Amino acid sequence: MMEDSCDDEDFYDGGGDDDSDPDSVVISYDGLMDHDSDDFDDLNSSNLIYYHRSQNYAILNEDDIRQHQEESITQISTVLSISRVAASILLRQYNWSVSKVNDEWFADEEKVRKTVGLLENDTPLPADQELTCGICFENYPRDRMRAVACGHPFCVVCWKGYIGTSINDGPGCLMLHCPDPSCGAAVGHDMVNELASKDDKEKYNRYFLRSFIEDNRKTKWCPAPGCDYAVNFTVGGGNYDVTCHCSFSFCWNCVEEAHRPVDCGTVSKWIMKNSAESENMNWILANSKPCPKCKRPIEKNQGCMHITCTPPCKFEFCWLCLGAWSEHGERTGGFYACNRYEVAKQEGVYDEAEKRREMAKNSLERYTHYYERWATNQSSRQRAIENLHQMQTVHLEKLSDKQRQPESQLKFIIEAWQQIVECRRVLKWTYAYGFYLNEHEHAKKQFFEYLQGEAESGLERLHQCAEKEFQGYLNSEGPSLEFNEFRTKLAGLTSVTKNYFENLVRALENGLSDVDSHAACGRAGSSHNVGGSSGKGRGGKAKGSTSRSSSSKNMDDSGHWSCEYCTYANVRSSTVCEMCQRHR
Amino acid sequence: MASSNLPRRIIKETQRLLSEPAPGISASPAEENMRYFNVMILGPAQSPYEGGVFKLELFLPEEYPMAPPKVRFLTKIYHPNIDKLGRICLDILKDKWSPALQIRTVLLSIQALLSAPNPDDPLSEDVAKHWKANESEAVETAKEWTRLYATGE
Ligand SMILES: [Zn+2]
Ligand SMILES: [Zn+2]
Ligand SMILES: [Zn+2]
Ligand SMILES: [Zn+2]
Ligand SMILES: [Zn+2]
Ligand SMILES: [Zn+2]
Ligand SMILES: [Zn+2]
Numbered sequence: 001m002m003e004d005s006c007d008d009e010d011f012y013d014g015g016g017d018d019d020s021d022p023d024s025v026v027i028s029y030d031g032l033m034d035h036d037s038d039d040f041d042d043l044n045s046s047n048l049i050y051y052h053r054s055q056n057y058a059i060l061n062e063d064d065i066r067q068h069q070e071e072s073i074t075q076i077s078t079v080l081s082i083s084r085v086a087a088s089i090l091l092r093q094y095n096w097s098v099s100k101v102n103d104e105w106f107a108d109e110e111k112v113r114k115t116v117g118l119l120e121n122d123t124p125l126p127a128d129q130e131l132t133c134g135i136c137f138e139n140y141p142r143d144r145m146r147a148v149a150c151g152h153p154f155c156v157v158c159w160k161g162y163i164g165t166s167i168n169d170g171p172g173c174l175m176l177h178c179p180d181p182s183c184g185a186a187v188g189h190d191m192v193n194e195l196a197s198k199d200d201k202e203k204y205n206r207y208f209l210r211s212f213i214e215d216n217r218k219t220k221w222c223p224a225p226g227c228d229y230a231v232n233f234t235v236g237g238g239n240y241d242v243t244c245h246c247s248f249s250f251c252w253n254c255v256e257e258a259h260r261p262v263d264c265g266t267v268s269k270w271i272m273k274n275s276a277e278s279e280n281m282n283w284i285l286a287n288s289k290p291c292p293k294c295k296r297p298i299e300k301n302q303g304c305m306h307i308t309c310t311p312p313c314k315f316e317f318c319w320l321c322l323g324a325w326s327e328h329g330e331r332t333g334g335f336y337a338c339n340r341y342e343v344a345k346q347e348g349v350y351d352e353a354e355k356r357r358e359m360a361k362n363s364l365e366r367y368t369h370y371y372e373r374w375a376t377n378q379s380s381r382q383r384a385i386e387n388l389h390q391m392q393t394v395h396l397e398k399l400s401d402k403q404r405q406p407e408s409q410l411k412f413i414i415e416a417w418q419q420i421v422e423c424r425r426v427l428k429w430t431y432a433y434g435f436y437l438n439e440h441e442h443a444k445k446q447f448f449e450y451l452q453g454e455a456e457s458g459l460e461r462l463h464q465c466a467e468k469e470f471q472g473y474l475n476s477e478g479p480s481l482e483f484n485e486f487r488t489k490l491a492g493l494t495s496v497t498k499n500y501f502e503n504l505v506r507a508l509e510n511g512l513s514d515v516d517s518h519a520a521c522g523r524a525g526s527s528h529n530v531g532g533s534s535g536k537g538r539g540g541k542a543k544g545s546t547s548r549s550s551s552s553k554n555m556d557d558s559g560h561w562s563c564e565y566c567t568y569a570n571v572r573s574s575t576v577c578e579m580c581q582r583h584r
Numbered sequence: 585m586a587s588s589n590l591p592r593r594i595i596k597e598t599q600r601l602l603s604e605p606a607p608g609i610s611a612s613p614a615e616e617n618m619r620y621f622n623v624m625i626l627g628p629a630q631s632p633y634e635g636g637v638f639k640l641e642l643f644l645p646e647e648y649p650m651a652p653p654k655v656r657f658l659t660k661i662y663h664p665n666i667d668k669l670g671r672i673c674l675d676i677l678k679d680k681w682s683p684a685l686q687i688r689t690v691l692l693s694i695q696a697l698l699s700a701p702n703p704d705d706p707l708s709e710d711v712a713k714h715w716k717a718n719e720s721e722a723v724e725t726a727k728e729w730t731r732l733y734a735t736g737e
Contacts, residue, residue, distance in 0.1 A: 135649055135683045137596045154684075162683055165650040172679075179684040181676070 057233040057252070059245045060219070062209070065230055069212045072098050080105055085188035086118050088208075092174050096216040117177055117186035123151030133158050135179060146195070150178050150185035159195050163187070167200045171207040223255050224248035240264070249425070261508040262429040270432035274371065291315055292322045370435040374428050380463075381424030387467070388417035395474060404479045412491040416466045419494045423459045423501050427452070433508060444512040451507050455500040458580075462493040492569070496580060590618050594644060597687050609691045611642065619644040623655070623691060627734065628699040632726035633661070636734030640670075640694070642687065652681035653690055662722075662729040664703040664712035672697070673707035 060068065075098050077087035093116045094100040104112050113120060125131065131145045132138070135158035145153040154162070158179075166173040176187035192204050213219045213230045222229045222244040229244050233252045240252040241260045249258035251267070259267045291298045293315040298307060309315040317324055391414060400407045430452050437445055469490075473480055480486075507514060560569040561584060563577035570577055575584050598618070601611045608626040613619075623640040627633030639658040645651050655677060657670035665673040676685055676693055706712030715722040 135593070136591065137593045152684075158683065161650050165647070179682050181680075181682045181685050181689075 056236060056239070057231050057242050059222075060230045060232055061245075062228060065209060065212055068232075069096075069209070072096060072212075076101050082118075085190050086186075089116050089118060089186050089188055092208075092211055092215070096212055114184070117184040119149040119185055122149045123147075125151055125153050135162070146191070148178050148185045148187050148191060150180070150183050152178050152180040152183055152185075154179055156195065159191070160197075163192060163196050164200050167192075167196060167204050167207075171211060173204060174207055174211055220252065220255065222246060222248060223250055258425065259429045259432075261426070261505040262433045266432055266436050267429070269436065270374075273367070273435075289322065292317050292324075367435065370431045374431040377424050377428035377431070381421055381428065384417060384420045384424055384463070388414070388421060391417055399474050402476060402478070403473060403483050405483070412487055412494070413466070413470065416462060416490050416494045419498055420459065420463050420466060423455070423462075423497055426501055426505060427456060427459060430455075430504065430508065447507070447512055447514075451500075451504045455497070455504045458493070458497040458500040462490075462497045465490050465493055492578070593649060594618065601687060606688055606692055606695075608695060609688075611687060611691060619648075621687070625691065625695050625698070627730060628695060631699045632723045633663075633698045633730050633734070636730035638698075638734055642690075644687075649683040649685075652677050652685075653687060655690060655694065660729060660733040662711060662726040663698070664701050664706045664708055664715045665697055667708045671707065673705060 058064075072091055073084050073087045076082070076091055077084045079102060080087065080090075082090075090101050090105070090112070091098070094104060112118075125142060125145055125147055128142065130139050130141055131153045133140060133145065133155035134152060135154050138155065140155045144156055146156055146159050147153050162179050163173070163176065166176050173192075176192075177183070178185040178187065189204075189208070192201060196204060213221055218234070219230050219232050221227075222231060224244060224246050227244060227246040227248065229246060231242050231244065231252065233242065239260065240254075241249060241258040242252050243249040243258070250256065251258055251260075251264060254264040254268060256264070256267050256271065289298060290296065291309040291313060294309060294313040296309070296313070298309055307317050309317070315324075316326065396407055396410050396413065399405070399413070400410060430448075434448065434452065437448060439445065469486060473483055473486055560571060562569050563580060563582060563584075570584075576582070577584070598613055605611070608628065609624070611621045611623045613621050621642040621644075623642050625638045625640060627636035627638065636659075638661060641656055641658055643654045645654060655672060657666055657672065659670075661670075667673075672694060674693060674697060676682075676690065701715065703712040703715035711722070714725070
């Protein structure tokens with residue numbers, strides 16, 4: 001069954017299997033493309049993590065960084081016929097861009113030399129037997145003196161102090177010059193190696209390594225706390241999501257946690273919104289007032305102005321004027337039209353205040369709605385990450401024992417959890433997106449909420465199956481007859497959910513531009529990217545377009561029919577999709 | 585005089601400052617602390633500070649000469665690169681310091697700063713603003729302050 005799964009592979013990463021390149025999969029694990037396993041595994045693993053169509057970055061560890069750095073130095077040193085020390089000084093000056101160094105050097109070598117303090121000829125120390133140090137003013141024999149290319153003599157002790165002070169001042173030590181204030185001659189790695197203390201040398205080397213990442217426009221450190229990996233990014237393709245070997249995903253552009261399909265601007269607005277403490281103050285302003293009698297905060301949760309404080313106080317008062325309700329009788333113009341309110345209304349005082357409170361309340365309720373869902377998905381994702389880890393370290397082995405299944409046959413569970421983790425992330429960010437979606441663009445809003453709802457309910461089913469149903473098989477006495485059904489169901493849900501999220505991500509990345517063509521279809525047939533026709537079968541690489549040929553698995557040799565919406569392979573006899581309950 | 589553990593460099597610098605003072609500048613170490621100098625700079629000719637005598641204090645920290653000396657005006661002065669507390673915005677007193685510089689070069693640089701105020705790199709925002717908006721008026725204020733605070737007692 002589902003032998004056309006290799007179409008999916010082609011579709012996603014432009015060809016072939018990729019187990020030779022661990023970077024091509026977000027969370028790499030062994031045997032991803034294990035062709036000996038059954039077809040189901042193959043289908044799901046080949047396109048499990050959908051957002052990684054092309055790899056435009058590489059993760060570097062410290063050795064990789066040093067190697068890259070050494071290579072750049074070798075390149076410049078060879079092409080410009082200069083020492084490695086001089087080459088590093090040049091590269092450091094031009095932010096480790098080999099091409100920039102080449103360009104500048106060949107455009108105006110003299111100017112470049114002057115800028116960085118690389119003298120063309122070495123001036124030897126003065127010939128005298130004894131020389132005076134320009135810092136401590138002491139006289140020393142010639143062999144106790146040092147100078148860089150300029151020949152300005154300073155004693156070894158002063159050099160050590162000079163270099164040590166500079167290293168302890170920070171990364172500026174990488175641009176050190178001769179102490180003579182009128183001289184710009186560069187002090188290179190060689191002087192540091194000879195004269196700095198062991199600790200200082202280490203610091204210097206660390207700055208040197210860091211400079212390669214931090215001053216280079218193509219590289220950044222992974223922002224995860226305690227992570228020492230760096231990322232080398234090749235711009236292009238518009239997808240900024242990067243996943244480090246430490247498993248942290250982040251946005252290359254804004255270095256926030258990965259937030260595809262939501263753009264960096266929305267994310268930064270949202271994060272600022274969340275941190276704005278004033279929202280809490282607004283909530284008080286909008287919803288509660290202190291009881292005039294007992295001073296406890298009382299919430300207004302209905303339309304009328306007659307408020308009764310909670311027991312034991314039970315004081316009845318007017319929300320508008322905070323006066324006792326008992327006084328709101330005939331004298332004040334009746335119960336439901338507090339005259340003071342009316343008076344104030346005429347004067348335009350209370351009216352304004354109340355109006356502002358109402359507005360604040362509405363915007364706050366709206367924000368709370370999105371924030372709550374954003375935050376809940378965040379914590380749910382956190383739990384899923386823990387579950388995934390537990391699965392990999394403990395449960396899978398146990399399950400393999402219980403169900404007498406080789407662990408290689410249980411990968412579908414790991415894949416399900418990986419999908420959950422990823423989907424929680426996407427879903428979370430769609431709530432930030434939703435918050436900023438223009439309320440007046442009704443069609444877009446509806447379309448968005450529809451896609452989001454589909455994705456969310458799919459995810460809930462998947463999450464529940466992976467969490468709750470799984471427990472039954474883990475804790476069963478012995479192998480369960482239904483285990484294969486569980487496998488089919490969970491793998492199916494994984495694939496269904498993946499599809500929903502693909503739709504959602506794609507739609508948001510297109511700015512919901514499909515909304516017009518979509519609106520005509522109505523709710524039931526709304527999967528805008530169903531490649532339903534058999535004309536788009538295998539080989540139809542609709543890369544970049546909104547239609548996905550891989551969804552078009554209709555009837556295959558084994559007699560399953562593939563759901564048009566979610567691609568689930570249903571048995572021939574059923575007329576309703578087992579996964580998404582849509583009619584065939 | 586507790587000069588026993590004073591680096592040779594400081595002793596030599598002090599001797600030279602006393603024996604061959606720079607024109608318009610005097611610097612003498614305090615009796616009780618050889619790292620602390622009482623400094624006087626004469627307002628340079630053709631500057632708004634002409635005719636004034638400006639008192640400063642200069643201190644050589646433990647790390648000197650690896651770290652720059654600390655210098656501060658004690659006399660009130662109206663200058664865009666000098667703030668109310670007398671602190672001075674001068675590159676060689678900060679990141680452009682080099683151990684091959686000396687007390688003498690520092691004081692000469694401060695003297696030069698009096699001749700050429702630089703409102704584009706201000707320490708005192710208000711004064712700098714004044715300087716840029718109406719230079720002749722600002723110069724008048726500087727002259728006034730010089731007369732008020734930097735002459736006589
Ligand atoms: Zn020396
Ligand atoms: Zn030099
Ligand atoms: Zn990392
Ligand atoms: Zn971003
Ligand atoms: Zn009460
Ligand atoms: Zn009332
Ligand atoms: Zn379906």
